[in-house]
Each structure stands twice: as C-alpha cells, then as structure tokens.
Amino acid sequence: MRPSTHRQSETKAMPIERGKRILMRGNEVVAQAAMDAGCRAFFGYPITPQNQIPDYMARHMPEVGGVFLQAESEVSAINMVYGAAAAGVRVMTASSSPGISLKQEGISYIAEAELPCVIVNIMRGGSGLGNIAPSQADYFQSVKGGGHGDYRTLVLAPWSVQELYDLTREAFDLADRYRGPVLVVGDALLGQMMEPVVLAEEVVDPSSLPAKPWATTGARGRPHNVINSLYINPPDLAASNMRLQERYQEAARREVRFEGEHLEDAKIAVVAYGTAARVAAGAIKEARAEGVQVGLFRPITLFPFPSTQLAEVADKVDTILVVELSAGQMVEDVRLAVEGRAEVRFMGKCGGVVFTPAELVEAMTSLAREGH
Amino acid sequence: MSERAGLSERSIVGFVGAFGSGKTEAAIGYCRVAVAQKRAVCLIDLDVVTPYFRAGDYREALGREGIRVIAAPGGLASYEVPALPPEIGGALGSPEAQAVLDVGGDPVGARLLGAYGPLIARRGYDLWLVANPYRPETADAPALEGQADAIEKSSGLRLTGVVANPNLGPGTRWAEVQSGLRLVEQAAAGMGLPIVLLAVTEDLLAEAEKAGHPLLCLKPIARPPWERVGED
Amino acid sequence: MATGERQVVFSRPESLAPVRMHYCPGCTHGIIHRLVAEMLDEFDLVERAVGIAPVGCAVFAYDYFNCDMIEAAHGRAPAVATGVKRVRPDLFVFSYQGDGDLASIGMAETIHAAARGENITVVFVNNAVYGMTGGQMAPTTLLGQVTSTTPFGRDAKTAGHPIRMCELLATLDGPAYLARVTVTSPRRVREAKRALRRAFEAQERGLGFALLEVLSTCPTRWGMPPEKALSWVEDEMTTQYPIKEFVCAEELRGDKAEGDS
Numbered sequence: 001m002r003p004s005t006h007r008q009s010e011t012k013a014m015p016i017e018r019g020k021r022i023l024m025r026g027n028e029v030v031a032q033a034a035m036d037a038g039c040r041a042f043f044g045y046p047i048t049p050q051n052q053i054p055d056y057m058a059r060h061m062p063e064v065g066g067v068f069l070q071a072e073s074e075v076s077a078i079n080m081v082y083g084a085a086a087a088g089v090r091v092m093t094a095s096s097s098p099g100i101s102l103k104q105e106g107i108s109y110i111a112e113a114e115l116p117c118v119i120v121n122i123m124r125g126g127s128g129l130g131n132i133a134p135s136q137a138d139y140f141q142s143v144k145g146g147g148h149g150d151y152r153t154l155v156l157a158p159w160s161v162q163e164l165y166d167l168t169r170e171a172f173d174l175a176d177r178y179r180g181p182v183l184v185v186g187d188a189l190l191g192q193m194m195e196p197v198v199l200a201e202e203v204v205d206p207s208s209l210p211a212k213p214w215a216t217t218g219a220r221g222r223p224h225n226v227i228n229s230l231y232i233n234p235p236d237l238a239a240s241n242m243r244l245q246e247r248y249q250e251a252a253r254r255e256v257r258f259e260g261e262h263l264e265d266a267k268i269a270v271v272a273y274g275t276a277a278r279v280a281a282g283a284i285k286e287a288r289a290e291g292v293q294v295g296l297f298r299p300i301t302l303f304p305f306p307s308t309q310l311a312e313v314a315d316k317v318d319t320i321l322v323v324e325l326s327a328g329q330m331v332e333d334v335r336l337a338v339e340g341r342a343e344v345r346f347m348g349k350c351g352g353v354v355f356t357p358a359e360l361v362e363a364m365t366s367l368a369r370e371g372h
Numbered sequence: 373m374s375e376r377a378g379l380s381e382r383s384i385v386g387f388v389g390a391f392g393s394g395k396t397e398a399a400i401g402y403c404r405v406a407v408a409q410k411r412a413v414c415l416i417d418l419d420v421v422t423p424y425f426r427a428g429d430y431r432e433a434l435g436r437e438g439i440r441v442i443a444a445p446g447g448l449a450s451y452e453v454p455a456l457p458p459e460i461g462g463a464l465g466s467p468e469a470q471a472v473l474d475v476g477g478d479p480v481g482a483r484l485l486g487a488y489g490p491l492i493a494r495r496g497y498d499l500w501l502v503a504n505p506y507r508p509e510t511a512d513a514p515a516l517e518g519q520a521d522a523i524e525k526s527s528g529l530r531l532t533g534v535v536a537n538p539n540l541g542p543g544t545r546w547a548e549v550q551s552g553l554r555l556v557e558q559a560a561a562g563m564g565l566p567i568v569l570l571a572v573t574e575d576l577l578a579e580a581e582k583a584g585h586p587l588l589c590l591k592p593i594a595r596p597p598w599e600r601v602g603e604d
Numbered sequence: 605m606a607t608g609e610r611q612v613v614f615s616r617p618e619s620l621a622p623v624r625m626h627y628c629p630g631c632t633h634g635i636i637h638r639l640v641a642e643m644l645d646e647f648d649l650v651e652r653a654v655g656i657a658p659v660g661c662a663v664f665a666y667d668y669f670n671c672d673m674i675e676a677a678h679g680r681a682p683a684v685a686t687g688v689k690r691v692r693p694d695l696f697v698f699s700y701q702g703d704g705d706l707a708s709i710g711m712a713e714t715i716h717a718a719a720r721g722e723n724i725t726v727v728f729v730n731n732a733v734y735g736m737t738g739g740q741m742a743p744t745t746l747l748g749q750v751t752s753t754t755p756f757g758r759d760a761k762t763a764g765h766p767i768r769m770c771e772l773l774a775t776l777d778g779p780a781y782l783a784r785v786t787v788t789s790p791r792r793v794r795e796a797k798r799a800l801r802r803a804f805e806a807q808e809r810g811l812g813f814a815l816l817e818v819l820s821t822c823p824t825r826w827g828m829p830p831e832k833a834l835s836w837v838e839d840e841m842t843t844q845y846p847i848k849e850f851v852c853a854e855e856l857r858g859d860k861a862e863g864d865s
Contacts, residue, residue: 015508015511015512015514015515016508016511017508017511021506021540021548022506022507022508022511022540023392023504023506023507023539023540023541024392024507024508025391025392028508032508040691041687041690041691043687048423049423049424052391052422067690067691069686069690071683071716072712072713072715072716073712075680075683075712075713076680076683076686076712076713076716077683079676079677079680079683079684079687079713080683080684080686080687080690081687082674082676082677082680082683082684082687083656083674083683083684083685083686083687083688083689083691084687084688084690084691085687086654086674086684086687086688087654087687087688087691087692087695089691089692091687091691105677106677106680109676109677113675132423132424188424189596189597192422192424192425193596194392194541195541196506196540196541216654216672216673216674216688217654217672217692217695218651218652218653218654218671218672218695219650219651219670219671219672220651220652221651224669224670224671224672224673225672225673226666226667226672226673226674226675227673227674227675228666228673228674228675229675230663230675275596278596278598279597279598281598282597282598282599282600282601283601285601286601286602354597355597356597356600356603357597357598357600357601357602357603358600358603
C-alpha cells in the first residue's frame, strides 16, 4: 500500500512507552492496538461509551500517516470501511450497540464481498436507545450474523484492558486470514476502565503485509478486479455462500479460544465472557474459599464458540451456571454445546445492571447446597 | 506534618489534568482530608466530558461521609446529557465552604472553567495539575508541560501547583511510584510549580512518608465490581 | 494521409468492456456509459481508476468498464468512494448513480461527500423514476407524473415535491464542479462530454467534489417510444431541471477543459 499523504499533520508523536506497564483506558487501547496492527484508516461516528476510540484516532492516526474521518452516520462509516478495505488497507470502525445496529447493512455486504476489516462494539444497555451502562445484550447480534443473509463474523471477547490490546491486534490478522469482518466486543465498563497494559515492542509496518491481489487498486498489468456481493444466478450465490461457510468451519478448527480456571475438581462450571467473567472470577475465588467446588469456563472467541471444549467440561461437572449481562443469550449456545450432559442454569442481569461479586457467590453457594 | 499540610488556603481549589490522570479521586481524597480536619468543603463536579466515574455518580456515598456534592441532577448524570446545575455559581461565591472543583479531562474539560473565570479569579483560587506519568499522553516532562500550558490557555486561569499521582491502578508498587514521581518532580521544576501533594493509596502510605511531599491518601471510590469481592 | 486508405474514425472506447449491455432500447445509460469510458481513455485512467456501481438499473456497471469496480449498497456509493479515495488519493474514484440511489436513500451520503469537498467524481443519472424495481416514484419524479406508486400522478400534497440536486448542492462550499446536462441529441451529447471532462478534470487537479447530473430517458417505465421519451426530457424535464453549469472552479475554465470533440 502507498502511504497516505493527504492528511499528514504537524502533530508531535506521543512519547508512548512500549514493553513496560503503562496505564490506559480500554477504549484508548483499542485505538492504539489497531494502529500497532498496521491499521491506517478509521471511520467512525460519535456514540457513548466508545467516544475515546475516535478521539484517540483523531489525535494519533495522523502521526502514522493514516486516515481518520468522522462520517455523517454509522451507515456511512461502515461503507467507508467497505471502500478502504476494498482498496486493500487495514481499516477499522468502532461504535456501541445502537450504532452497530445501523452498521449491519454494511457488515452483510462486507462479509459477502469477502473484505477484511475490524469492527469494535463497546456494548451498552438496550434495546432501543437503552442507556450507556455496561451490557452484553448484543451477543445474538454479534454471533448469529447481525445483518441479512448467510454470513457470520468472527467474534472476540476480551475481559481486561491487556486482552483488549492483544485481541484487537490479532483481529486484524484474523480478518486478513479469513477475508471477512472480525468483531471485537467489550462493554461500557471495559471501554471506560483504566488498567495497566504492556504495549508490544513490535508494531506492524503496513508495507510488510502480504499483498491483496483481489483489491481494487487500479487494473495495472492485470484484468480488472470487481468487489461485489451481487450474484444474480442462484448457484453462483450458493457457491459464494458456501465459500464463506468453509472459512467458518476452518476458523472453528483453528481459532477457537477459551480459558478455564479451577475446573479440575469443579462440580459447578460457571460459563461467562468479558466483564461478566471478570466479576465471576472474583466470586469463584471467594466461593472456593468457602469450600464450593466451582470453576470458570471463559469463551474468548464467541464465534466460533468453544462447543467441543465446553462439552468436555460438561461431562465432568454436575451443573453449568451461565452468567451474562443479558436476559439470556449465550446460554442458548451453551445448551447446544452441552446437549444434556449437565444441568444448565442461567443467571442474568440486563438493562445495564451489573452483578456484584456477592450476588454471584450467593448463587454458587446455594447451588452447592442444592447438592450440585 | 502540620495540621493543614496539603490543604489550600484559597476559597476555591480546582483539580485539572489529562484524561484519566486521577482528578476525581484526588478531589475526593482532598475533601476527605478537609472534612477530617473539620474544614467545610463542597465538591463541584464540573466534568462534562466523560459520563463515567464522575464525582456526581457517588453523591450519596460521599454525602454520608459529610462531603456535599454539586453535580448534574440525579439520574441526569448517567444519561448522555451532561448539564451543569445553577447551584455551581452560588457555591463558588459562598464564603461558607471551600469549593473543590473536579474538572473534566484535558484542555477540552478545562475550557469550561472559562465560564466561571472572573468569579473564580475574584474569590482567589488554587489550580492544581494532577499528573500521572504512567498515562501515555503525559508520559514525560515535555508532554506534561504541554498539557499544563494548554489547560492554562483554555481555562484562562494559572496553575499554582502539581498533585503527583504516579500510579498504574490497583496493585501499584512503591518502586513504580518512585520512578514516576521523579518524572513529575522534574516536570514541576521545569514549570516552576511546587508539588503540593503526592497521592498514594493506603497500602503505600508508610513508604511514601520518605518522599518529602505532603501526602494525599487515596481510597479509590470508582472501582469495577470485581474489585469489590468480599463486600456486601 | 493517402487518399483511399481506410482508417478507423470511430470505435468502442478501450475502457468500455466488449460485452452486451442489459439496458432497454431507447435508454440513454448506454450513451452515458460510453461518455464515461471516453473520459477514462482520454485521461488515461483505466489502470488507476476505481468505479463505484450503484443499486438501480446501472447495478451491473461493474461489468461494463474495464477499470477496477466496486458494487456498493443502495445509496452508499459516495461513502464507499470516500473510503477508497482517502486511503488511496492517487487513484481516480468515480461513482455512477441513479436518482433513487443518490437523491433518496443516499441523500445523506451525497450531501456530506459534497460538503467535505471529497475529491471524487459523481455521475448522476436522473430519469425521474425507479427503473429497476418496477417504475416507482423517484425523488425526482415530476409533479403529475404517473408511476406505479403515484398511479394518479405525483401529487405534491401527499407525495411531496421533486428535488433539484444540483441546485441543492450548489449551496455548499465543497463542490468544485456541478452541472446538469442531457444526451437527447448529438449537440447535447457533445455538451455533456465537455461537462464530464470538467468533472474528471476537477478530481485530477484535486479541486474537490464534482457531480454531473445527466437527464436520462426511461421509455420502458415512462411507457413511451424512445423518440417520444427524448422529447419528453426536453419538453418536461428540462423545465423542472434546467440544463446549466451551477458551479465551476476557476481552474477548470482553462483550455483543456474547453476542448471539443
């Protein structure tokens, strides 16, 4: 890619320290991770609680010769992403729940047109305008497609600021490898909180990335490239659909990520991701101190979902307790994975309300008292 | 340490600084010291930049500690419509309590001080820059000085001191505080400003005594739920 | 040249793919495509142009040009064009859009790209009707015009008024070139080509947003023979939509842009 020069600015580069602990906000880290991954274009639109992402991009993207543009709407922002991705550049947009809904049209086109890009959703309470408090109620929208048609997005769900950095960087590699949109989901708490983070010493030089021969960069010395999601002839569209499905199957074989804690002797396995898992982990420590044999199974990729791995856990425990900041969404995928191997219970908070560790400890101890 | 060490003698004391430098926690910590010393204070939440972790969110808890908080009316603060209540003007002009200002981050947040500038200047003020060199935007002396300069320009007021707040969040080690503090000292010297307070969490107080600065003990009020394990 | 030697005086532009177009008889999309291709040839752009095709009758435009092409969602072409142009300012980026695409569902994208002075070229084909979906009312449908969704003629009381895009965009500071032309006669075609040259030139010189509105025919949806459709453009459409140059940056008034062909 040719470095973009039309937005060079006088901005002095930030004296950012790499390889040692610094204190950063989740949203800031998302933006820094993208630039470190060689992302050179960001298109966004203001919405709380992700505003520090575009703010940070606006200040620092010019330092690396990249493009920052505040679009007129979420709809336009995702279509600018479509254009920049078609031109072969690593590109990102970020938003929060209502804004992600607006982007769904574009995400569907991007998926079928096989364009790599990264989309960050710092989730807030819904439905509708909802509120700006932390929520995980966009799980279905994230993992089941979101827009129209037979496509999925790979979905990464970090639970700390450090993991937000690592996974946002990795999302760009996954997007290129599987030629499609990759979603990174956090929530208002993860986006707003500050934690120590270590930024990697190595950053990606965009010119070192593998060429994208399919990109629309000018038909010089080759037939013209067409970026398209229109296949009038049904068998042609079916073939395109199936090509995507094969990629998802490959991703399911290669990219599933999860973490387990204290599962060795567990009779109860808590299944939770992101912020909910973070609260659950603290509660599990305390419940174990009270003698409850409980462990944590934390999906890191929500799509592909770690179904096989969870089924293995289900074989060993009596009860699975799904803890979500929603009225019950991931629990459906858990039930599909567990297939009756263990009893599945659900505990959810919705509307932006967050669990206290004490509530979770109480739930675990009462499950244990029931004889689970 | 003298009775009033670290407390401002002015009618108004404002905490300014970069996003995430710890202004709210410092302002709350300051009010706690003042209340402990039977000084009347009124904490004014002037942060209209970020609708999270603002003093106004903790109005009730702080009220129980004897700290009056003026912020956007209850509920409103948690919507995306930050608005400033008219009581602020009254509190800034009142001789009954010292007004402690928790100002929004960066020059953007400090610009709002301009609206109250003449009143603040007339009443007499301290304006303290909260500095955390572990934040990437203020990671060295030139960056801190640039931040200070921009805040003075946008607020129309002069800085009178620096609150050193070198930390990496919960679990910060004393060695990390020390090396951060050296950087803040250097920046403060460059700006010709005294370090009026060194802010540390309770667990580091004993070691911090050696640093030779007035201390401000922080008991973070804005904590994610997983740091509340073991609480009811 | 020697008398009697045969030479090619007219041929398909190299930028136009040698394929059969799907447009109905009497539709002027074909002429407009050809003009775009002639400009791509003239400016030697086929190896560094990226075209954005719309949703509408020109949806297959990506098959008709030999340059790189992107098919956009309905109305989003200016946003897609922005994405390409911002990351690759060295490329020549144009969109080709109809009235429903550009003036209805994509109004926000159009206006904001224009307001930003986005350095792209937009070819806007206005035939006052939704051709692709079955002849429904377009934002540019004339008052009284019968369409499948205004079966008694467009009534301003219920269906609102037609939108004049060039006039609307001319209120902004971003556009470097805005003009309305038509292609109803050889003279009109020559004028249209001159205007299109300026719309290309604007981008090549980095002057900002350029849009050429071309009043076009739709014999099929208007229910008229092609010849009558051409006169309908002249008699009815040009009254509502005057043929005119609305904005022309000073730099475009030079010799090259004036050249005839």
